[in-house]
Amino acid sequence: MYETNYHRPRDLAEAESQFAAAAEARYLAGGMTLLPTMKQRLAAPSDLVDLGRLAELKGIAVTTDAVTIGAGVTHAEVAEAPEIRAALPALAALAGQIGDPHVRHRGTIGGSLANDDPAADYPAAVLALGATIRTTRRELAAEEFFQGLFTTALEEGEILVSVTFPLAARAAYAKFPNPASRYAMAGVFVARMPDGAVRVGVTGAGQDGVYRDAAFEAALEADFAPAALDPIEVDASAMLSDLHGSAAYRANLVKVMAKRAVAAAG
Amino acid sequence: MTSISITVNGTTRRAEVEGRTLLVALLRETFGLTGTHVGCDTSQCGACVVHVDGKAVKSCTMLAAQADGCQVRTIEGLAQGDQLHPVQAAFHEHHGLQCGFCTPGMIMAAVDMIERHDARLDEATIRHELEGNICRCTGYHNIVKAIQAAADQMAGLRQAAE
Numbered sequence: 001m002y003e004t005n006y007h008r009p010r011d012l013a014e015a016e017s018q019f020a021a022a023a024e025a026r027y028l029a030g031g032m033t034l035l036p037t038m039k040q041r042l043a044a045p046s047d048l049v050d051l052g053r054l055a056e057l058k059g060i061a062v063t064t065d066a067v068t069i070g071a072g073v074t075h076a077e078v079a080e081a082p083e084i085r086a087a088l089p090a091l092a093a094l095a096g097q098i099g100d101p102h103v104r105h106r107g108t109i110g111g112s113l114a115n116d117d118p119a120a121d122y123p124a125a126v127l128a129l130g131a132t133i134r135t136t137r138r139e140l141a142a143e144e145f146f147q148g149l150f151t152t153a154l155e156e157g158e159i160l161v162s163v164t165f166p167l168a169a170r171a172a173y174a175k176f177p178n179p180a181s182r183y184a185m186a187g188v189f190v191a192r193m194p195d196g197a198v199r200v201g202v203t204g205a206g207q208d209g210v211y212r213d214a215a216f217e218a219a220l221e222a223d224f225a226p227a228a229l230d231p232i233e234v235d236a237s238a239m240l241s242d243l244h245g246s247a248a249y250r251a252n253l254v255k256v257m258a259k260r261a262v263a264a265a266g
Numbered sequence: 267m268t269s270i271s272i273t274v275n276g277t278t279r280r281a282e283v284e285g286r287t288l289l290v291a292l293l294r295e296t297f298g299l300t301g302t303h304v305g306c307d308t309s310q311c312g313a314c315v316v317h318v319d320g321k322a323v324k325s326c327t328m329l330a331a332q333a334d335g336c337q338v339r340t341i342e343g344l345a346q347g348d349q350l351h352p353v354q355a356a357f358h359e360h361h362g363l364q365c366g367f368c369t370p371g372m373i374m375a376a377v378d379m380i381e382r383h384d385a386r387l388d389e390a391t392i393r394h395e396l397e398g399n400i401c402r403c404t405g406y407h408n409i410v411k412a413i414q415a416a417a418d419q420m421a422g423l424r425q426a427a428e
Contacts, residue, residue: 006268006285006331028332035327036309038286048285052332076321100398101379102312105321106328180310182397 002044012056012136012159015049019157022047027159029111030074032103057110057161062087065194068164071110075099078109090171090265091129094121094189097175099182110160116210118149118240119183120203123210125173128189128201131165149209169194170224172264174257175204178244185245186253190216190261192224200258205239205250216258226259270334274299275343283330290314290325292333293340301341301370305400312399315371315378316340322378324398341370344377352423353377353416362412364403375399376413385421389414 005022009015019025026045028034029052037043051057057072062083069078078084079096098104098112098121112122113133126133126142133140136159145153154160168191175187184204191199198220203210219228234254239247267282274297281296293299293316304326305313314326317339344351350358353376363369379395380387387395392413393406401409 001286001288004285006329008331008334028329031327031329031332032309035288035329039288039307039309039326048329050329050332100312101382101395102315102322102324102375102398103309105323 001038002041004038004045005047006050007047008050008053012054012161015051015054015159016136016157018047018049022049025049025157027051027114029072029114030107032099032107032111033115033117034111051110051159057108059162060084064167066164066166067091068162069109070162071113071160072108073110075104075107075109075112076101079104087167088129088165088171090168090173090189090191091125091165094125094173094175097121097173097177097182109163113145113163114152114154114160116146116150116152117183118204118206118209119178119181119185119187120210121173121175121184121187124184124187124189124201124203125165126163126201127210127212128191128199129165129168129171130193130199131163133163134161135159136161143212146210151209166193168192170265172261172266174260174264176253176257186250186257188254188257188261190220190258190265192220192265197221198224202254202258205254207238207240213254213258220262224262224265226262229255229259229262268331268334270331272330272333272336272338274338275340281330285329285331287330288326289316289318289328289330289333289338292330293325293338299340299342303367303370305367305371310398310400311368311371312375313368313371315374315399317374317378320381322375339374341374344373351377352419353380353413356412356416356419357409360408360412360415362404362409368399368401372396372399372401372409376416379413380417380420383417385417385424387414387417392417 023046025047059070061068075095085092171191173189186205187203189201200216234251236247236251239250241247303313305311309327
């Protein structure tokens with residue numbers, strides 16, 4: 001790892017000013033992607049601003065129609081929180097499938113979303129549930145937030161503060177993990193909202209990162225059953241292709257995972 | 267350089283660290299606690315697992331500065347004198363190791379898993395919970411048996427104490 005200056009701000013305002021004062025700063029959340037990337041010398045920030053202990057980024061709040069999770073809440077905390085398991089069990093289950101237990105103890109929801117890895121799990125839930133992302137500067141709808149591989153609407157120095165997920169009537173996440181990395185080869189979050197609308201978020205498979213599948217959504221609004229997806233062909237030309245799986249393989253996997261998610265949502 | 271203070275296995279220690287110093291480097295190179303291993307350097311293998319404030323973490327993927335003020339427990343902190351921790355004893359009894367390189371991380375992961383599940387573990391859960399620890403020789407079978415035996419023994423000890 002190249003040299004870097006470590007900062008631990010007391011609050012969000014100090015974090016933003018430390019970030020602005022540095023030559024080439026990065027925010028450090030759980031560090032589960034940033035630190036391995038720095039170890040491989042693929043990233044070399046001059047300064048690290050550690051958000052790990054900011055009380056403003058902690059906390060889980062559940063109302064009758066939404067769950068709000070602080071950006072600094074770890075995957076293990078989301079997976080285990082009784083209030084999330086009761087209100088939005090699909091989200092707790094998703095968090096419990098990220099990485100491994102040690103990664104889940106450090107990795108955070110805000111870090112995952114700000115990194116926007118095309119194979120990360122949370123983006124599928126954020127899109128499918130139509131979550132709202134609050135930052136130090138504004139509120140963003142899920143559709144505005146994700147802008148392609150490893151790219152979000154976050155501006156230089158802007159900090160993701162919390163995510164608010166509307167509660168679904170039924171929801172489930174089905175993921176086919178890469179056996180080595182545990183990242184999604186395809187992960188599909190299906191949500192049927194209280195008004196009957198169905199939203200489907202797909203991660204791990206699309207060339208442009210996480211996306212909503214309009215054909216799946218229309219079919220499931222007409223008939224919320226796995227078989228409703230049978231006639232739909234997933235377009236392989238829009239899929240990622242790499243040594244772990246071809247585009248055609250991923251296209252098939254997306255449909256299989258979508259059907260499993262619908263079956264699990266019941 | 268950053269001045270930090272860390273309580274390792276019950277002893278508070280101070281150190282001057284660079285921003286980039288990893289927790290595992292501090293433990294091994296500065297404190298001489300070489301029981302914690304570096305197996306892969308890509309955050310996958312789990313040989314470096316220690317407990318920070320009671321939670322199992324990969325010490326190769328955490329900066330020493332991030333552990334400032336924290337309680338750290340390493341493999342050296344498990345045994346009480348000559349008396350092995352029940353998980354260590356179970357790995358010995360069930361031959362849960364071959365070359366032994368992954369063993370410190372396996373044992374620290376096992377202790378964390380047993381504590382989180384209140385010592386109620388079945389084989390499927392143990393195998394699932396070992397996702398973050400790679401053994402490249404014994405092949406998990408005896409590791410799983412050792413963790414199961416230790417969990418059962420610790421559950422029994424808890425019941426006896428109640």
